[in-house]
Structures are given as structure tokens and as C-alpha cells.
Amino acid sequence: MTTLYFHPISNPSLYPxxxxxxxxxxxxxxxxxxxxxxQKGDAYLAVNPFGRVPAMVDGDLAIGESSAIGRYLARQSGxxxxxxxxxxxxxxxxxxxxxxxHIRANVGRVQFNRFIAPMIGETSDESSIALGExxxxxxxxxxxxxxxxxxxxxxxRLTLADIALVAAMEPQFTAKLDLEAFPVLTAWLExxxxxxxxxxxxxxxxxxxxx
Amino acid sequence: MTTLYFHPISNPSLYPxxxxxxxxxxxxxxxxxxxxxxQKGDAYLAVNPFGRVPAMVDGDLAIGESSAIGRYLARQSGxxxxxxxxxxxxxxxxxxxxxxxHIRANVGRVQFNRFIAPMIGETSDESSIALGExxxxxxxxxxxxxxxxxxxxxxxRLTLADIALVAAMEPQFTAKLDLEAFPVLTAWLExxxxxxxxxxxxxxxxxxxxx
Numbered sequence: 001m002t003t004l005y006f007h008p009i010s011n012p013s014l015y016p017x018x019x020x021x022x023x024x025x026x027x028x029x030x031x032x033x034x035x036x037x038x039q040k041g042d043a044y045l046a047v048n049p050f051g052r053v054p055a056m057v058d059g060d061l062a063i064g065e066s067s068a069i070g071r072y073l074a075r076q077s078g079x080x081x082x083x084x085x086x087x088x089x090x091x092x093x094x095x096x097x098x099x100x101x102h103i104r105a106n107v108g109r110v111q112f113n114r115f116i117a118p119m120i121g122e123t124s125d126e127s128s129i130a131l132g133e134x135x136x137x138x139x140x141x142x143x144x145x146x147x148x149x150x151x152x153x154x155x156x157r158l159t160l161a162d163i164a165l166v167a168a169m170e171p172q173f174t175a176k177l178d179l180e181a182f183p184v185l186t187a188w189l190e191x192x193x194x195x196x197x198x199x200x201x202x203x204x205x206x207x208x209x210x211x
Numbered sequence: 212m213t214t215l216y217f218h219p220i221s222n223p224s225l226y227p228x229x230x231x232x233x234x235x236x237x238x239x240x241x242x243x244x245x246x247x248x249x250q251k252g253d254a255y256l257a258v259n260p261f262g263r264v265p266a267m268v269d270g271d272l273a274i275g276e277s278s279a280i281g282r283y284l285a286r287q288s289g290x291x292x293x294x295x296x297x298x299x300x301x302x303x304x305x306x307x308x309x310x311x312x313h314i315r316a317n318v319g320r321v322q323f324n325r326f327i328a329p330m331i332g333e334t335s336d337e338s339s340i341a342l343g344e345x346x347x348x349x350x351x352x353x354x355x356x357x358x359x360x361x362x363x364x365x366x367x368r369l370t371l372a373d374i375a376l377v378a379a380m381e382p383q384f385t386a387k388l389d390l391e392a393f394p395v396l397t398a399w400l401e402x403x404x405x406x407x408x409x410x411x412x413x414x415x416x417x418x419x420x421x422x
Contacts, residue, residue: 050309050353061298065312068304075297086286087272093279098261101276105316142261 002027002073005047005055007034008208009116012066012104013054014201015167019070021197022163023079031208066167067096070160081159088155095146095153095161102139104168106132111175136177144182151188158195166192170205213238213284216258216266218245219419220327223277223315224265225412226378230281232408233374234290242419277378278307281371292370299366306357306364306372313350315379317343322386347388355393362399369406377403381416 004020004027006013020027032038032053040051048055048064055062056069058076063069071093074082083089109132113124143165146153153161169189172179179186192198202208215231215238217224231238243249243264251262259266259275266273267280269287274280282304285293294300320343324335354376357364364372380400383390390397403409413419 050313061301063301063305065305065308068301068308071304072297072301075300086283089286090272090274090279090283093282094274094276097276097279102261 002056002058003030004028004069005030005032005044005053005057007032007053008202009206010034010053011107011111011167011170011205012100014170014205015066015164016054016056016069016073017201018163018167018197019073019081019160021200022081022158023074023077025073025077067100067164070096070163074160080157081163083159092154092159092161095159096164098139098142099153099161099164099168102135103143103165106135106139107168107171107175107177108132110136110177111171114176115171115174133178137181140179140182140185144184147184147188151191162192163197166198172205174206174211213267213269214241215239215280216241216243216255216264216268218243218264219413220417221245221264222318222322222378222381222416225381225416226277226375227265227267227280227284228412229374229378229408230284230292230371232411233292233369234285234288236284236288278311278375281307281374285371291368292374294370303365303370303372306370307375309350309353310364310372310375310379313346314354314376317346317350318379318382318386318388319343321347321388322382325387326382326385344389348392351390351393351396355395358395358399362402373403374408377409383416385417385422 002020002025004016006017006029008014008031017029032044034053038044039053045051047057047062050064052064054066054069055064056072063072071082075084082092109128113126113129117124143153150156152158153165166189171177172189193204205211213231213236215227217228217240219225219242228240243255245264249255250264256262258268258273261275263275265277265280266275267283274283282293286295293303320339324337324340328335354364361367363369364376377400382388383400404415416422
């Protein structure tokens with residue numbers, strides 16, 4: 001049995017859950033209580049020495065890091081959300097990496113300072129918010145153009161690339177992201193969030209926390 | 212023939228060069244002139260619409276993003292720096308991702324503000340340097356412990372994980388990183404930089420720029 005460790009407010013840790021649902025991988029989910037620092041406790045460090053969510057345990061294999069877990073789940077399942085063809089796998093990989101570095105990281109900057117910091121009593125860094133918004137404005141046009149084709153970042157079917165984008169954009173409302181310039185993306189996100197693999201995880205980002 | 216596009220001061224773009232050398236992939240190298248914004252010109256955008264280095268062209272396949280290129284080169288070559296075993300591939304993937312997110316990104320923060328910004332006439336952000344150094348101090352111990360075994364991040368041989376770490380640490384001297392607390396890593400980097408796959412790219416970081 002596969003066990004996936006996550007926290008609902010950590011959008012990188014939601015990615016493996018979405019992938020498992022989309023690929024039809026049976027799994028247990030364990031929520032790690034970041035508020036009580038459970039991720040730094042001995043029991044969790046035995047699972048993931050990096051002390052972060054997400055993590056995955058499958059038999060004697062235990063790994064951390066979201067893209068690595070997503071790729072493993074997809075390959076192991078044989079689902080067509082990834083590809084056993086090296087060239088197609090490379091095209092999907094480059095999109096996942098682009099999303100993680102240039103979209104998710106900048107959504108994270110804004111989300112941390114606008115939503116998380118006030119919640120945990122830290123000072124919000126306005127210059128970090130401005131930097132995140134500047135980089136998003138520069139990088140989201142690539143996504144808008146790609147989705148304007150047939151509604152997928154790669155090919156004509158749902159892949160890890162699309163799921164990575166949905167996970168990256170989870171904090172859209174809590175981070176108060178202004179997506180007015182990206183109508184295709186905005187409509188696409190609404191559609192994606194109605195799909196079974198999304199709804200099997202949650203109805204919307206933050207629902208587990210009563211948001 | 213495989214063509215790899217890079218710039219010698221972009222350490223993410225050196226990673227595919229190191230991987231190609233370690234995996235024995237014959238390739239052409241094309242330096243992209245970032246000083247003249249060649250990466251935003253039409254010729255380069257036809258190769259990589261993201262407008263960044265690195266990029267790779269292999270026949271009709273063109274991709275960007277360093278980890279995606281590295282994985283493709285390793286799989287295509289059949290080299291044992293990666294693995295066709297799904298479980299072992301996942302273990303190597305998690306290390307590469309850990310290095311890229313938690314080491315390379317923070318080396319990049321320090322390198323940008325201490326070395327690049329003064330060079331291009333921008334103001335250095337001291338708080339960004341402090342943040343990068345804080346995160347490096349928190350994450351480098353994982354690397355120090357892993358290398359203290361048999362000198363590899365995964366298994367008993369050179370893998371993509373080790374090469375990712377070498378590439379991440381390229382700006383060690385230009386970013387003036389203080390590695391005094393990490394003697395195993397410091398000695399390991401010296402050893403790695405003497406290997407053929409490193410020396411086939413350059414004698415040291417910045418040598419192409421006369422550093």
C-alpha cells in the first residue's frame with residue numbers, strides 16, 4: 001500500500017494526491033500537523049529525513065519532494081498522465097519544472113506573505129510580494145498561450161504538467177492573485193477543479209481548514 | 212546530434228553539460244550571450260520559447276529546464292548515473308529536486324546579490340543574502356551527512372544527484388559562501404572538480420569569463 005503524507009495548506013504536498021487520484025493509485029493519506037511541528041518529530045523524520053511534506057512510502061521505498069513522488073506514482077501506474085517514451089517524458093518534465101520554478105515558487109512568495117505570515121504572527125514582506133507578482137506577470141503568459149490551444153500544457157490529454165499547474169495555483173484566492181490578464185487560465189482552473197481527481201482530494205483549497 | 216545551449220555564469224545551464232560529459236553523450240555546445248539578451252531574440256526563442264538557458268535540441272526535440280534535460284540525456288544514453296529501475300530513479304529524483312530547491316535556489320540568492328547585481332549595476336539586497344545563507348545553513352547538513360557515507364548522495368556511484376550538487380555549488384567562491392561548517396562537502400567538491408566530466412566543461416567556474 002502507498003501512503004502519502006501531506007498538509008492541506010502546503011500546495012506542493014497536494015500535487016502527489018492529485019496525481020495518485022488521476023493515475024488511479026490506491027493510497028492512504030496521512031495529514032502531518034505542521035502547526036505542532038510534527039514534521040520535525042522523530043516519527044516523521046524516520047519517513048522523511050528532510051522534515052518536510054510531502055513524502056511517500058511504498059513498501060520499503062520512502063521518498064520526499066513532490067515532483068519525484070508524482071513521477072514515481074505516474075510511472076508505476078502506467079497511466080498516460082506521463083509517458084514511457086523518453087522524448088515525450090522530457091516534454092512533460094520540462095513543463096512540470098517550469099511550473100514548479102517559475103509559477104509555484106512565485107505563488108508561494110505571495111501566499112506566504114499575504115496569507116501564512118499574518119496567520120502565524122510574522123511580518124509580511126511587501127517587497128517579496130511585489131517580486132512574486134512581477135515574476136508571475138512575466139511567466140504566466142507562457143501558460144496562457146499554451147492553454148489557448150486544446151486546453152493542455154502538453155499534447156491533447158491531461159498530464160503531470162496540467163496537474164502541476166493546478167497544484168501551483170491552489171492558493172489563487174488565499175494569496176489574492178490578480179488573474180484578470182489571464183482569462184484562459186482562470187476558466188481552465190475552474191474546469192480542472194470540477195474533475196474527479198480534484199474533487200476526490202477536496203472541494204476547494206483550504207476546505208479541510210474550514211476556509 | 213545533440214546541441215546544448217548554456218551560459219558559463221548560469222550554473223543551472225552547466226548541469227546538462229556535466230551530465231552529457233558524465234554520460235558520454237556527444238554534443239555541440241552553444242554559448243548564449245546573456246549580456247546582449249540573446250536569449251530574448253527570435254532565433255533563440257525558436258529553440259526555447261521560455262527565453263532562458265539551458266535548452267537542448269536533439270533532432271526534432273527541443274526542451275528547456277535543466278533537470279528535464281539532465282534526465283533525458285541520462286536515460287537516452289543508458290548511463291548508470293540514472294536508473295531504469297523505477298524505485299531507484301525515484302530516489303535519485305528526490306535528491307536532484309532537493310538540491311535544486313533547497314541548495315541551488317539559495318546559492319542563487321547569495322550569488323545574485325553578492326556577485327551578479329554589482330556587475331550589472333543593480334543594488335544588492337542584503338536581506339535576500341541573509342535569507343539564502345539561513346536556508347543553506349538549514350539544508351546543507353543533509354548533504355554533509357549523506358556524503359559522509361561513501362561519498363555519494365545516492366548509492367555507491369556517481370549519479371545525477373551528485374552532479375546536481377556540483378552544479379548547484381559552482382558559485383562557491385564568487386558568492387563567497389562560508390562552508391567552514393561543512394568540511395566533508397568542501398573536500399568532496401574539490402575531488403569532484405578534478406574529474407574528467409567536470410574538466411571537460413571547464414577548469415573552474417567562471418574560467419570562460421577570465422575569472
